[in-house]
Amino acid sequence: MPSGTNTHQLQPDTWVDTYADYLYNYAVSRVSDSEIARDLVQETFLAGLRSAKNFKGTASERTWLVSILKRKVIDHYRKINSKKGKAEVRMQYVSQEDSEGDWLEERAADPVSVKELGAIENEELGQAIQDCIGKLPEKQAKVFTLKTIQGMSTEDVCNELGINPSNLWVMIHRARTSLMGCLDKNWFG
Amino acid sequence: MISCEEAAHICNRKQYKEASWRERLQLFLHILACKTCASFSRKNTRLTRLCDKAGLHSLSAKDKEEMKKKIQKES
Incomplete structure (x- = not known):
């Protein structure tokens, strides 16, 4: 990893291994459809290639x-909105029978939705974990992801990566220890 | 009494529900006597909970292969 310099360089060959899962989690949390999220990540990589010459190197590759x-993501929502025709806002002031009191007040969202706060926190947590996984050596990251996120059995992971179970557990141990350290300050408090 | 290395190994497998009840008992007894492993076990379990809570997603190996191919074609 180049450090100590201000300019970052693009390395498209490593994009998928390094950023695909990170971007995918970002996309899934926003479009909540795994296939659309996957396509958006793919489009992102291709758009990145096409505009690589505009990359000034001031931000990191990932940013x-x-x-x-x-x-x-914004384009995606624009597209599905235009498919529906013009955006249409309908307010029915007197449709619900059980309403009482001020109509505006009843239609306002809860000021603090506990569920939403939880979702935001989980999303931050997800990005933090993904960040930390990104800092692991490639093979450890792969083993950890297959085992923990995809929930594959030890046997399947070993077959896929051509390693034996004791290799696998050594890598899992190293990965988990690094992750504990990486998440320590913010999430183990 | 099992060694700390064995305890860590069992603890790791326990995170993936791959430790037998006998191993879990051995781990439990080890942890009672060993503060270092008790701390490791606590953190390890916490990591498992955090990963569950985050509801992480990951692209399949097949999807990633396809992405790589498309990137190579374009570049």
Whole structure:
């Protein structure tokens, strides 16, 4: 990893291994459809390649890719909105029979939705874990992801990566120990 | 009494529900006597809970292969 310099460089060959899951989690939390999220990540990479010459190297590669993905998410919502025809807002003031009191007050959202706060916190947690996984050596990250996130059995992971179970557990141990340290300050308090 | 290394190994497998009840008992007894492993076990369990809570998603190996191919074609 180049450090000590102000300019970052793009390395498209490593994009999928390094950022795909991170971007995918970002997308899933915003479009809540796994296939659309996957397509948005794919489009992000391709758009990144096409506009690579515009990359000035002031932001990190990942920040830059996330900013492209953000626009892809917005475009996605624009597209589905225009498919529906013009945006239409209908308010029915007197449709509900059990309403009482001020209509406006009844239609306002809860000021603090506990559920939403929880969702935001979990999303931050997800990004934090994904960040930490990104700092692991590639093979450890792969083993940890397959085992923990995809929930694969030890046997299947061993077959897929051509390693034996004791290799696997050594890597899991190292990965987990690093992750504990990486998440320590913010999440183990 | 099992060693700390064995305890850590069982503790890791326990996070993936791959430790037998006998191993879990051995771990439990070890932890009663060993503060270092007790702390490791606590953190390890916490990590498992955090990962569950975050509801992480991951792309399949197949999807990633396809992405790589498309990137190679374009670049």
